[in-house]
Amino acid sequence: MPKLKTDANKPINEQKHEIREGQSHELLKELHILTRDGKMNQDSRRKLKQVYHLFQFIEKLLNELKSRKPSISLVDHGAGKSYLGFILYELYFKNLNDNSQIFSIETRAELVTKGEELAKRLGFTGMKFLNLSVADSTSSQLLPDKIDIVTALHACNTATDDAIDFALKKQAEYIVLVPCCQAEVAASLRKVKAAALAKSELHSLWAHPIHAREFGSHLTNVLRCLQLEAHGYKVTATELIGWEHSMKNELIIAEYTAKPNPQAKER
Numbered sequence: 001m002p003k004l005k006t007d008a009n010k011p012i013n014e015q016k017h018e019i020r021e022g023q024s025h026e027l028l029k030e031l032h033i034l035t036r037d038g039k040m041n042q043d044s045r046r047k048l049k050q051v052y053h054l055f056q057f058i059e060k061l062l063n064e065l066k067s068r069k070p071s072i073s074l075v076d077h078g079a080g081k082s083y084l085g086f087i088l089y090e091l092y093f094k095n096l097n098d099n100s101q102i103f104s105i106e107t108r109a110e111l112v113t114k115g116e117e118l119a120k121r122l123g124f125t126g127m128k129f130l131n132l133s134v135a136d137s138t139s140s141q142l143l144p145d146k147i148d149i150v151t152a153l154h155a156c157n158t159a160t161d162d163a164i165d166f167a168l169k170k171q172a173e174y175i176v177l178v179p180c181c182q183a184e185v186a187a188s189l190r191k192v193k194a195a196a197l198a199k200s201e202l203h204s205l206w207a208h209p210i211h212a213r214e215f216g217s218h219l220t221n222v223l224r225c226l227q228l229e230a231h232g233y234k235v236t237a238t239e240l241i242g243w244e245h246s247m248k249n250e251l252i253i254a255e256y257t258a259k260p261n262p263q264a265k266e267r
């Protein structure tokens, strides 16, 4: 179990500050997870909990990679404010003293600039920020041909699929996905609803809009897992953290095994 510091005797909004050993308050303040006076609101607490949970999964993969490689490359897609990247860097990469790198891919230019400025201020020299879409990053010269680990935490809609495509092209050894909202399959389900209503009992699975959305999201993730298995990955799909912390909670971890599964491809 990771060591947690809890401030049980502090005022109500300072309670249950669960900040990991090695995590600086300065970084959390810069990321606006902590306020200037060291407090944390509900949303920030939720976010930090999610990122720490994900960190526990990713740390094991990083240890495995580090045991046999001189350095590690990680690409985080749809990075946003790069909470995940900064926390991974401070808790893990900073102490490696090698050429390991984290690349944050993000389409919002202002977030890329802010990330660059913060990394510079903190001396996080192994962090790079690229103002690219996930799809464009796949062919960008700014990234190495091979990447060890690809992450995408709540990358919007099909950005998760672009991240899978990126990972396959970059022969990633590990892929860690927490998908966001998925609209594409739900839209297709809605389109075929009338025809399906006439033909099949199965239409009940998505007859109501909320079911079309949820079933569409479920189908999307099933397809993603099959795609990864078809490309030689062993896939684990599980929940990231209790539902009270996030509604978008499915965690997909894929490990390359070089054994493509033809049945998954067929399915």
Ligand SMILES: C[S@@+](CC[C@H](N)C(=O)[O-])C[C@H]1O[C@@H](n2cnc3c(N)ncnc32)[C@H](O)[C@@H]1O
Pocket (backbone or CB within 6 Å): 077, 078, 079, 080, 081, 082, 083, 084, 105, 106, 107, 108, 111, 132, 133, 134, 135, 152, 153, 154, 155, 156, 159, 162, 180
């Ligand atoms: C919901 S936020 C998640 C941010 C971050 N990963 C986190 O969990 O805090 C999704 C981010 O992905 C970015 N994004 C959406 N589509 C993208 C794409 N196709 N390529 C790169 N970034 C994208 C958005 O600008 C946004 O910052």
